[in-house]
Amino acid sequence: MTTQQPVEPVAAIVVAAGSGVRLGGGEPKALRLLGGESLVRHSVRAMVAGGCSRVVVVVAAGMEDRFAADLSDFPVTVVAGGKERQESVAAGLAALDPEPPFVLVHDAARPLVPVEVVDRVIEAVEDGATAVIPVIPVVDSIRQVTGEGSAVVDRAALRAVQTPQGFETAVLKLAHAHVAEQGIAVTDDAAACEALGREVVLVAGDVASMKITNPHDLALAAALAEQLAGANPS
Numbered sequence: 317m318t319t320q321q322p323v324e325p326v327a328a329i330v331v332a333a334g335s336g337v338r339l340g341g342g343e344p345k346a347l348r349l350l351g352g353e354s355l356v357r358h359s360v361r362a363m364v365a366g367g368c369s370r371v372v373v374v375v376a377a378g379m380e381d382r383f384a385a386d387l388s389d390f391p392v393t394v395v396a397g398g399k400e401r402q403e404s405v406a407a408g409l410a411a412l413d414p415e416p417p418f419v420l421v422h423d424a425a426r427p428l429v430p431v432e433v434v435d436r437v438i439e440a441v442e443d444g445a446t447a448v449i450p451v452i453p454v455v456d457s458i459r460q461v462t463g464e465g466s467a468v469v470d471r472a473a474l475r476a477v478q479t480p481q482g483f484e485t486a487v488l489k490l491a492h493a494h495v496a497e498q499g500i501a502v503t504d505d506a507a508a509c510e511a512l513g514r515e516v517v518l519v520a521g522d523v524a525s526m527k528i529t530n531p532h533d534l535a536l537a538a539a540l541a542e543q544l545a546g547a548n549p550s
């Protein structure tokens with residue numbers, strides 16, 4: 317009689333292979349500290365808190381040992397990514413063995429994602445959605461720049477896209493193979509699924525899940541983290 321290993325329903329890929337040129341500072345962005353801990357540690361903790369028992373962390377080639385040391389107390393596998401985000405996600409997908417039915421893809425650069433957002437994404441994929449993305453309303457007035465000038469865009473119909481995004485793993489693998497084969501560049505994984513003709517389901521994101529991109533984002537996130545810690549003392 318063979319004993320089958322249980323396959324956990326939801327794994328996560330945390331992409332951390334970006335260089336963080338816009339943030340600056342030399343160090344890989346995902347290892348920069350926020351409230352005394354690296355961005356990647358915050359992000360991995362959020363995935364684990366949401367119920368992911370396995371996390372693949374994708375890092376720049378040559379940085380594997382540093383990330384593995386930083387994350388040694390988490391259930392992670394560290395693998396090398398690529399030049400573009402979509403190549404890094406594809407590398408994370410290739411490392412998911414055995415393949416779980418569902419997978420979340422999260423930016424290490426979104427360290428303060430609340431666990432409620434992770435829960436909403438997981439619930440939607442487990443309820444049958446193929447591709448799920450958290451979104452928030454756009455608060456600024458928006459203009460589209462045209463050849464001649466610019467025009468107002470109705471922001472009521474616009475949403476800003478966050479992570480983690482949730483998928484049926486088999487579909488996300490097909491979608492990544494499709495965009496790679498066709499040479500389609502996408503900035504997120506839901507767009508890869510859409511390129512395959514799959515429907516994308518939206519759930520509510522959260523302003524706390526801001527992406528750390530520019531130096532002022534780190535300062536804002538630090539203030540936010542302090543406020544959140546004050547509101548939920550452990």
Ligand SMILES: Nc1ccn([C@@H]2O[C@H](COP(=O)(O)OP(=O)(O)OP(=O)(O)O)[C@@H](O)[C@H]2O)c(=O)n1
Binds near residue numbers: 337345346374397424
């Ligand atoms: N080749 C890449 C590029 C990006 N990412 C990850 O994708 C997320 C979103 O990337 P972003 O922060 O926008 O880009 P960076 O490349 O990190 O920053 P920059 O463009 O300023 O260099 C980040 O967690 C980043 O580490 C990745 O894993 N592999």
Ligand SMILES: C[C@](O)(CO)[C@H](O)COP(=O)(O)O
Binds near residue numbers: 423
């Ligand atoms: C995936 C993402 O975080 C959704 O907002 C975003 O597209 C990634 O950022 P990038 O700057 O386009 O790599």
